Amino acid sequence: xxxxxLNEFLHHLNSIHPLSSDSHRALMELVTFIPAExxxxxxxxxxxxxxxxxxxxxxxxxxxYKEEKDVTEYFAFDRDIIIRAESLFTGKPSNKGIQAIEPTxxxxxxxxxxxxxxxxxxxxxxxxxxxxxxxxxDTLQRLxxxxxxxxxxxxxxLMSQAPRIIQKIPLKxxxxxxxxxxxxxxxxxxQLG
Numbered sequence: 001x002x003x004x005x006l007n008e009f010l011h012h013l014n015s016i017h018p019l020s021s022d023s024h025r026a027l028m029e030l031v032t033f034i035p036a037e038x039x040x041x042x043x044x045x046x047x048x049x050x051x052x053x054x055x056x057x058x059x060x061x062x063x064x065y066k067e068e069k070d071v072t073e074y075f076a077f078d079r080d081i082i083i084r085a086e087s088l089f090t091g092k093p094s095n096k097g098i099q100a101i102e103p104t105x106x107x108x109x110x111x112x113x114x115x116x117x118x119x120x121x122x123x124x125x126x127x128x129x130x131x132x133x134x135x136x137x138d139t140l141q142r143l144x145x146x147x148x149x150x151x152x153x154x155x156x157x158l159m160s161q162a163p164r165i166i167q168k169i170p171l172k173x174x175x176x177x178x179x180x181x182x183x184x185x186x187x188x189x190x191q192l193g
Contacts, residue, residue, distance in 0.1 A: 005033065005056065005105075006028060006031060008056075009031065009054070009056060009107050010024055010027065010028065012079050013027070013127055016127055016130055016131065017123060017126050017127040017130050018123065019121075019123050019124065019127065020121070020123055022121065023117075023121040023123050023124050026117050026120070026121055026124070027109075027117070027124065030109050030110060030113055030114055030117075031107055031108075031109060032107070032108045032109075032110075033056065033105055033106070033107060033108075034053075034105070034106040034107075034108050035103075035104075035105050035106075036058075036060075036100035036103070036104045036105070036106060037100065037103055038100060038101070038102050038103055039099065039100065039101070040099065040100045041097055041098070041099050042060065042097075042098040042099065042100060042106060043084065043094075043097055043098040044097050045064065045065070045094065045095060045096060045097040046093050046094070046095075047087075047093060047094065048087050048091060048092065048093050048094065049083060049084040049085075049087035049088045049094055049111075050088070050110065050111050050112065051083075051108050051109065051110055051111060052081065052083050052088070052108070052109045052111055052114060052128075053081070053082045053083060053098065053106045053107065053108055053109075054076075054079065054080065054081050054082065054106065054107040055076045055077055055078055055079065055080050055082060055104060055105075055106060055107075056078070056079075056104075056105040056106060056107045057078055057104065057105045058077075058078070058100060058101070058102050058103055058104025058105060058106075059075065059076070059077050059100070059101040059102050059104060059164075059168050059169065060075075060076045060082055060098060060099060060100050060101055060104055060106070061073075061074060061075050061076070061098070061099055061101055061169075061173060062074040062076075062082065062084065062096050062097070062098055063096065063097055063098075063099060063173075063176075064095050064096045064097070069176070070172070070176060071176045072173045072174075072176045072177040073096060073177070074139075074142075074177075075101075075162070075165055075169065075173075075177065077164060077165075077168075081131050081132075081135055082098055082106075083135070084096050084097075084098065085132070085135070085136075088111055101168065101169060101170075101173070102168065114128070145157060146179050151178060151179070151180045151184055151185075151188060152188050152191070152192075154178045154179070154180075155178060155185070155188050155189075155192075156192075158174070158177075158178065165177075171185055171186070
């Protein structure tokens with residue numbers, strides 16, 4: 001982990017919510033960079049999440065199995081937060097895992113020491129409130145798309161909002177993320193040219 005990488009990460013956090021120099025120093029002590037190979041499992045299914053991750057460089061996903069099918073719930077790219085919130089906040093094992101899609105560097109923050117900073121540094125608490133709030137709203141929007149939009153509409157929205165997903169991610173992951181089969185996705189892509 002270089003000083004430049006650490007400063008880049010802290011600059012990103014500061015752009016979401018301003019942090020004092022004391023808060024910067026406190027966070028720097030918690031930051032760990034974790035390299036992962038393509039397809040490497042960062043957090044396996046069935047484990048309790050005790051770490052908050054960000055994708056520093058690369059791409060990752062949250063996934064689970066339903067009726068023996070691999071389902072992608074969430075994609076994360078550079079600077080995106082990636083956590084299994086249901087496990088992190090309840091302390092229970094998760095039915096979901098985190099996997100690197102390509103060679104990826106993660107930023108890891110151990111949850112308990114981070115939560116301990118919230119009482120001492122209200123700006124850190126506010127920062128993570130904003131991060132979790134955005135993640136929650138993104139999840140609700142994704143659920144609404146699955147409920148109220150056709151498969152083609154969901155794909156068009158994905159293309160317009162996240163073209164890097166289309167370029168970097170295997171089709172089987174995109175199809176499961178959209179809630180359709182890979183055959184249906186191929187048909188939609190062919191129709192759209």
